[in-house]
Amino acid sequence: MKRSLQRIVALAIKELLAVLKDKKSRIVLVVPPILQLLVFGYAATFDLNDIPVAIYNEDRSAPSRELVARIIGSPHFHLYTYLDNDAQITPLIDNKDVLIVMHLGQHFSADLHRGDTARVQTIIDGRNSNTALLALGYLRNIVRDFNLDWSMRNGRPPPPATVQVRSWFNSNMESRWFIVPGIIGLLSLVITTIVTALSVAREREAGTFDQLLVTPMRPVEILIGKSFPGVLIGVVEGSFILMMAVLWFEVPLRGSLGALYIGMFLFILSAVGVGLMISSLAVTQQQGMLGAFLFVVPAVILSGFATPIANMPTVVQWITYLDPLRYFLIILRGVFLEGNSAGMLLHYYWPMAIIALVTLGFAGWLFRHRIN
Amino acid sequence: MNPAKATGMRLRAMIRKESLQILRDPSSIAIAFVLPLVLLLLFGYGVSLDAKNIRLALVVEQADANTASLTGAFQRSEYFVPVSYRSIQQAERALLVNDVDGIVWLRNDFTARLLTTGNAPIGVFVNGVNANQARITEGYIEGVWQVWLSSFARQRGHDLSVPVELEPRIWFNAAVRSRYFLVPGLIAVIMTLTGAMLTSMVVAREWERGTMEALMVTPIRIWEITVGKLVPYFVLGMGGMLLSVAMALWLFQVPLRGSFWVLTGASALYMMVALGMGLLISTVARSQFVAGQIALVATFLPAFILSGFIFQISSMPEVIQAITHVVPARYFVAILQTVFMAGDIWPVLIANSAALFLMMLIFLGLARRNARKRLD
Numbered sequence: 001m002k003r004s005l006q007r008i009v010a011l012a013i014k015e016l017l018a019v020l021k022d023k024k025s026r027i028v029l030v031v032p033p034i035l036q037l038l039v040f041g042y043a044a045t046f047d048l049n050d051i052p053v054a055i056y057n058e059d060r061s062a063p064s065r066e067l068v069a070r071i072i073g074s075p076h077f078h079l080y081t082y083l084d085n086d087a088q089i090t091p092l093i094d095n096k097d098v099l100i101v102m103h104l105g106q107h108f109s110a111d112l113h114r115g116d117t118a119r120v121q122t123i124i125d126g127r128n129s130n131t132a133l134l135a136l137g138y139l140r141n142i143v144r145d146f147n148l149d150w151s152m153r154n155g156r157p158p159p160p161a162t163v164q165v166r167s168w169f170n171s172n173m174e175s176r177w178f179i180v181p182g183i184i185g186l187l188s189l190v191i192t193t194i195v196t197a198l199s200v201a202r203e204r205e206a207g208t209f210d211q212l213l214v215t216p217m218r219p220v221e222i223l224i225g226k227s228f229p230g231v232l233i234g235v236v237e238g239s240f241i242l243m244m245a246v247l248w249f250e251v252p253l254r255g256s257l258g259a260l261y262i263g264m265f266l267f268i269l270s271a272v273g274v275g276l277m278i279s280s281l282a283v284t285q286q287q288g289m290l291g292a293f294l295f296v297v298p299a300v301i302l303s304g305f306a307t308p309i310a311n312m313p314t315v316v317q318w319i320t321y322l323d324p325l326r327y328f329l330i331i332l333r334g335v336f337l338e339g340n341s342a343g344m345l346l347h348y349y350w351p352m353a354i355i356a357l358v359t360l361g362f363a364g365w366l367f368r369h370r371i372n
Numbered sequence: 373m374n375p376a377k378a379t380g381m382r383l384r385a386m387i388r389k390e391s392l393q394i395l396r397d398p399s400s401i402a403i404a405f406v407l408p409l410v411l412l413l414l415f416g417y418g419v420s421l422d423a424k425n426i427r428l429a430l431v432v433e434q435a436d437a438n439t440a441s442l443t444g445a446f447q448r449s450e451y452f453v454p455v456s457y458r459s460i461q462q463a464e465r466a467l468l469v470n471d472v473d474g475i476v477w478l479r480n481d482f483t484a485r486l487l488t489t490g491n492a493p494i495g496v497f498v499n500g501v502n503a504n505q506a507r508i509t510e511g512y513i514e515g516v517w518q519v520w521l522s523s524f525a526r527q528r529g530h531d532l533s534v535p536v537e538l539e540p541r542i543w544f545n546a547a548v549r550s551r552y553f554l555v556p557g558l559i560a561v562i563m564t565l566t567g568a569m570l571t572s573m574v575v576a577r578e579w580e581r582g583t584m585e586a587l588m589v590t591p592i593r594i595w596e597i598t599v600g601k602l603v604p605y606f607v608l609g610m611g612g613m614l615l616s617v618a619m620a621l622w623l624f625q626v627p628l629r630g631s632f633w634v635l636t637g638a639s640a641l642y643m644m645v646a647l648g649m650g651l652l653i654s655t656v657a658r659s660q661f662v663a664g665q666i667a668l669v670a671t672f673l674p675a676f677i678l679s680g681f682i683f684q685i686s687s688m689p690e691v692i693q694a695i696t697h698v699v700p701a702r703y704f705v706a707i708l709q710t711v712f713m714a715g716d717i718w719p720v721l722i723a724n725s726a727a728l729f730l731m732m733l734i735f736l737g738l739a740r741r742n743a744r745k746r747l748d
Contacts, residue, residue: 096720117536129553163517
C-alpha cells in the first residue's frame with residue numbers, strides 16, 4: 001500500500017514536470033486562458049450597442065423628429081447618416097455600413113394627428129438573423145413607449161391591456177451574466193483536455209511508455225499518476241477564472257461555492273478521463289491532438305454555451321447527454337445566477353461521475369491492451 | 373544543372389515526401405474531411421438561435437371569454453408550448469426548477485379592467501439566465517399580445533389604431549432562419565481549424581524528430597521547404613472546403629446568391645491565410661504539444677467568438693473591436709455571409725479580400741523569417 005502510494009507520487013511528480021519544465025508549455029498554459037477570459041468576457045455578448053442606423057425622414061415635423069431623437073438617443077443605436085432619397089438605401093445595407101434604415105414617409109405626422117396609424121418602413125440587414133431580431137425588439141420597445149406617451153398627451157384611449165415583463169435572476173437581461181460563467185467551463189475543458197490528450201501519446205511516440213509498463217506500476221497507479229497534472233492544472237485555472245468572474249466581471253455568485261466545487265471537480269475528472277482515453281488510443285501526438293479537437297469542438301457546440309439545447313432536434317439532444325460540459329454549465333449558471341445548492345444539483349453531478357468512471361476505466365484498460 | 377531545374381526537382385521531391393506522409397498517417401485526411409463533416413452535421417442540425425417550443429406557464433385567476441381568447445392566442449402560436457397552472461405560486465415554483473421558461477399571469481380583475489379603464493396588466497415573468505433567449509421570448513409574447521389586441525378591438529366593432537407601427541422588412545433572410553448565417557459562418561471556423569491544425573503540427577514534428585536538421589543540410593532552400601509543405605495541405609484543405617460548401621447547399625439548403633467562383637476564389641485565399649497561420653505557429657513552437665495548444669487557442673476560439681460569426685462585432689467594446697481586426701476569420705465570415713445570402717457585393721468582397729491578402733503576406737513572411745532565423 002505504502003509502496004503503491006510512493007510510486008503514484010513519483011509518477012505524478014514526473015508527469016507534472018513533463019508539462020511544466022518547458023518554458024513555452026508553461027506560458028501556453030497560463031497566458032492564453034487569461035487573455036481569452038478578458039477578450040471573450042467582453043466580446044461574447046448578444047446585447048447590442050451602437051447599432052448603426054440611417055434615417056430617411058421625409059416628414060420633418062415635430063413628432064417625427066421626436067421619434068427619431070428617441071431612437072438615436074438610445075444607447076443601442078447610433079446615427080450613421082440622414083438620407084434624402086430612396087436610392088441611397090440599398091448600397092448602405094448591402095455594404096454593411098448600417099444595419100437598419102428607417103423610412104418615415106411624408107404623411108407621418110398627418111396620419112398621427114388624424115388618429116390613424118403612421119407606418120414606418122424599417123429595413124434590416126438579415127445576414128445575421130439573431131441580430132436582426134434583437135435590433136427589431138429594441139426598436140419596438142422604443143416605439144411602444146412613444147405610443148404610450150403620444151396617446152396620453154393627445155387624448156387617445158390607452159390600449160385595453162398592456163404587457164408588463166419582469167425578468168428573473170437577471171433583471172437587466174445582461175447576456176454577460178450568462179456567458180461569463182460559461183467561459184469557466186469552456187476554458188477548463190480546453191486546458192484539461194490538452195494537458196492530458198498528449199500525455200500518453202507523447203510517451204508512445206518516444207517509446208518510453210513501454211518502459212513505464214515494464215516497471216512494477218499497475219495500470220491503476222499509472223492512471224492516477226497521469227490524471228494528476230490535468231486535475232491540478234484544471235482546478236487551479238478554473239478557480240482563477242472563477243475569481244475573475246466574480247471580482248472583475250462582477251457576475252453575482254448567489255449559490256454555494258461548495259456546490260460549485262463539487263461540480264468543478266467531477267467535471268475536470270471527466271475531462272481528464274476523456275483526454276486520457278483519446279491519448280491512449282492515439283499512436284502519434286498528431287492523432288492525439290486531432291482526437292482532442294474532435295472532442296472539444298462538439299463538446300463546446302453542443303453544451304448550450306451559446307445556443308440553447310432545447311432548440312436542437314431530439315436525436316442531437318440525446319447526444320448532448322454524453323457531453324460533460326452540458327452538466328457543468330447548468331451547475332455554473334445555477335449556482336451563479338439562481339443560487340442553487342448542492343442538493344438541487346444532484347441530477348447533474350452523477351452523469352459527470354459516470355462519464356469520468358467509464359472513460360478513466362477504459363483509458364486504464366487501454367494502457368496494457370494497446371501495444372503495437 | 374541549371375538552377376531553375378534544380379529548384380523544380382527539389383520542390384517536386386519535397387511535395388512528394390509531404391504527400392506520402394499525409395497518405396501514411398490517416399489523421400491528416402481525417403482533419404481535412406471528417407472534421408468538416410462531423411461539425412457541419414452537428415451544427416446544421418443541432419444549433420439554432422431561433423426560440424422554438426418555449427414552455428410557457430399560463431395562470432388565469434378568473435376564466436371567461438376574454439381570457440380564453442388571449443390564452444387561445446398563445447396556444448395557436450408556433451413558438452409556445454403553454455401549460456396551465458392553477459395558481460401563480462405553483463407557476464413560480466415551476467419557473468424556479470426550470471420546468472417552464474416563462475409565465476403569463478392574468479389576475480382576477482383582468483376582464484373588469486379590460487372593459488373599463490383599459491391598461492389591464494398582463495403579468496409576464498421570464499427566466500433571464502439566458503438573456504438572449506429571454507429577450508426573444510419577450511418579443512414573441514408582445515407579438516401575440518399585439519395580434520390579440522387588434523382582433524379584440526375588431527370584435528368590439530372599432531378599429532384599434534396604434535399611433536406608430538413599424539413595418540419591418542428583413543432583407544436577405546426574410547424567414548429569419550439562423551441556420552442561413554450559422555452554416556456559412558461555421559465554414560469559416562472549420563477552415564481556420566483545419567488549415568492551421570494541418571500545418572502547425574507538421575513542422576513542429578520535424579523539429580521534434582530531428583528531421584528538420586536533416587533537411588537543412590540538403591541543398592534545399594527554406595522557401596522550397598515552405599512551398600513543398602503548403603501545396604499538399606492546400607489541396608487537402610480545399611477538398612474539405614468543397615465538401616463543406618456542398619453540404620451547405622444541398623443538405624442544409626442555404627441559398628448561394630453570389631457566384632460559385634467568387635466563393636472558391638475567396639476560400640482559396642483564406643485557405644492560404646489559415647495555412648500561413650499554421651506555418652507561423654509551427655516555426656514558433658518546436659514541440660507538437662505547444663504547437664497544438666497554440667493552434668487551438670489562437671485559431672479556433674477567436675474564429676468562434678471574435679469573427680462576427682455569432683456575436684455582433686460592432687457591439688463589442690472598442691479595444692476588443694480593434695483586436696478583431698487581426699482575426700482573419702472576421703474578414704472571411706463577412707465574405708461568406710455576403711456571398712451566400714446577399715450576392716456578389718463587390719465593395720464588401722474587395723475590402724475584405726484585400727485584408728485577407730495582406731494577412732497572408734504577413735503570416736507567410738513572418739513564417740519564412742522565423743524559419744531562416746532558426747538555421748543559424
